[in-house]
Each structure stands twice: as structure tokens, then as C-alpha cells.
Amino acid sequence: MKLKIAKLPGDGIGPEVIEQAAKAVDAVCKKFSHEAEYTFGYVGACAIDRYGDAYPEETHNICMQSDAVLFGAVGDPKYDNDPTAKVRPEQGLLAIRKKLGLYANLRPVETFKSLAHKSPLKTELVDGADFMCIRELTGGMYFGEKGRKDDGNTAYDTCIYSRYEIERILKLSFEYAMRRRKHLTVVDKANVLESSRLWRQVAQEMEPSYPEVKVDYMFVDNAAMQLIRCPKFFDVIVTENTFGDILTDEASCISGSMGLLASASVGEHTSLFEPIHGSYPQAAGKNIANPVAAILSAAMMFEYAFGLMEEGAAIRKAVASSIDEGVVTEDLANGGKAYSTSEVGDWIAAHI
Ligand code: IPM
Numbered sequence: 001m002k003l004k005i006a007k008l009p010g011d012g013i014g015p016e017v018i019e020q021a022a023k024a025v026d027a028v029c030k031k032f033s034h035e036a037e038y039t040f041g042y043v044g045a046c047a048i049d050r051y052g053d054a055y056p057e058e059t060h061n062i063c064m065q066s067d068a069v070l071f072g073a074v075g076d077p078k079y080d081n082d083p084t085a086k087v088r089p090e091q092g093l094l095a096i097r098k099k100l101g102l103y104a105n106l107r108p109v110e111t112f113k114s115l116a117h118k119s120p121l122k123t124e125l126v127d128g129a130d131f132m133c134i135r136e137l138t139g140g141m142y143f144g145e146k147g148r149k150d151d152g153n154t155a156y157d158t159c160i161y162s163r164y165e166i167e168r169i170l171k172l173s174f175e176y177a178m179r180r181r182k183h184l185t186v187v188d189k190a191n192v193l194e195s196s197r198l199w200r201q202v203a204q205e206m207e208p209s210y211p212e213v214k215v216d217y218m219f220v221d222n223a224a225m226q227l228i229r230c231p232k233f234f235d236v237i238v239t240e241n242t243f244g245d246i247l248t249d250e251a252s253c254i255s256g257s258m259g260l261l262a263s264a265s266v267g268e269h270t271s272l273f274e275p276i277h278g279s280y281p282q283a284a285g286k287n288i289a290n291p292v293a294a295i296l297s298a299a300m301m302f303e304y305a306f307g308l309m310e311e312g313a314a315i316r317k318a319v320a321s322s323i324d325e326g327v328v329t330e331d332l333a334n335g336g337k338a339y340s341t342s343e344v345g346d347w348i349a350a351h352i
């Protein structure tokens, strides 16, 4: 099979980790006789420097003409402490999500037995935790009306959702739950927010269509607590954009390192695969960042964009071996030898 991949490494550690993901992709292609064709595109701060636009038209065209987008990270500290900046690298990520219609962000949380000790939670709480966070990605406060009034002294962001937007993400989540342990937790703040009450109403209306799925409703503050109190409770979590942003960062530490968590964003056009860790500028160029999240994102790419499950599994197996054998970057080394980003990437590719 020919795989047309848009390669958007972005900023910070993005290029380093995407290079390792590409090594894994190439190794899988060699093993299973596929052919990967990459087209490079600028996104984030590097795109602002070059085009004055965090998601230039040229990059968008590349994504639209590809079968999958392999995305690194965006962000640069020079923008973080400047609230007056007109263009920001993060706009690139928001624009790509919106323009590709990527309304569902899937962030799996899996635990590796040999890393349970790295989790800030007790081993018995973490061991065996395995759930999927489904975050709505193109609505809510991120995209609702926002602005300033009173000479800039009052600011607002609007959390707005239509029934259509809620239905499509819930449908995907119910269907996802059907393929897993059939337990869906809808996270909202329906005791306070009208948008949450619409979410809950729509979810309740859809429940009878999925009689096998056990649905529970949880307020987001409680969900934040339950995630660390008993992560094993969860199977599939679905929630709106902002809640999902916050809860998935929280959930990412359950497995021991944020450097392990991959994601897939799917929707109307080309799907996008991205580690959830961000640009981590302090580590950029040092060859120390954990490439596993990016490599596991490549595994999700095979599975979700191409339906190539065995290929995805081959990557997962090699990643699991690298962790079991202690071929890990410094975030996971635990006093043992810390391997560099590229050494871990080479080891995993060789193992595939
Ligand atoms: C994420 C990130 C982004 C978000 C930022 C970089 C805009 O934190 O993917 O979770 O808030 O969605």
C-alpha cells in the first residue's frame, strides 16, 4: 500500500521526535511491503517565521492531499509571555484542527507494567488502568466568540455547542465504547453550565440506541478527582474541548511520563497523529526528549488512517520491548542508563 503522509514536525522537540516516528514508519513499511511518501510542511512558530502565518495555505494543501498527518508540536517561549502577540504558534494547531474538521481527539491512556513505579500514583491504582479519553476538538471555548470590551478591561470567551457537534462526537464515543468494555463516562458541568446540560440531554437521548453501553455522567471536578483516585474505573471518557484539554494532561501522568502518550485527531478530512506532550522547548535540540509518544502516534496512524492493525501492533510491540529492556530516555531512566532520543528511535526501528 502507498501511504501519503504529511510530515509536520513543527517546533521545539517536534522535529526530533517526528524523525524517530518516521524511522518506525519506514521500518514497518519495509517489513510489510508498504511505501511511505512524506511531504514536509511548516506549522507553528517556524511557519510564522517563514510565512507570517502559523498554518499557511501551502501546508493546508499538503495535508488535504495526504492520507494522514504526522504532527510534532507547536509553541515557542518567545510568544508565551507576550499577551499582545498578534500571531501565535498555537493558532497553527487550532487552524489545522478546524480546517481539517478534526472534531474528535482520541487520547488513550495505557500503562506499562515495568513503569508503574514511575507513576506518581500507587502501583496498585495504576496497574492495569487502560482507558480512552475522547475530547471534542473543534468547538467550545476554544472557538466560541471571544473578545475584549470596556477599553480592554473586560475579556470573555464563549463556550458554545450545537446539537450537531455534540451528537457526532457522542456517536463516535458510543461506537468506540462498543468496541471496548462498553462503559462510557460523559464528563460535563451540567450543574452549572447550559452547554453541559445540552450535552447531557443529547447523551440521554442517544442512550437507548446503544443498549449494551453502560453510561454514567460525571461532573468534571469529580472526574478530575476520580482519575487519580481510581483510574481503573474508566473505559471511554467523552468530554468537551476545554475539559478534555485539562483532564488529558492530568491523565497523562498516570502512566508515568507524558512522553508516552499518543493521540489521533479524526473528523471530516485527513486524520492527524500527534504526541500530546507539546514542544518542550527546554529540551529542544538536546536529543533527550522521549520519542515514544510520537512513535505510538505513528502506530495509531497505521491503525486509524490506514486500517493496518498488524502494522500498528508491530510498533507497539517494539515500544513495549524497549521499555521492558530499559532502552528509555532520561524521563524514564530512573537512575539507570538514559538513552538519547535517536538511540531509542533506532532501537525501536531495528526491533520492528
Ligand atoms: C493540546 C495543547 C493545545 C490545546 C494547545 C497547544 C493549543 O495543549 O493539544 O492539548 O490546548 O489544545
Ligand code: MN
Pocket (backbone or CB within 6 Å): 245, 246, 249
Ligand atoms: Mn493540552
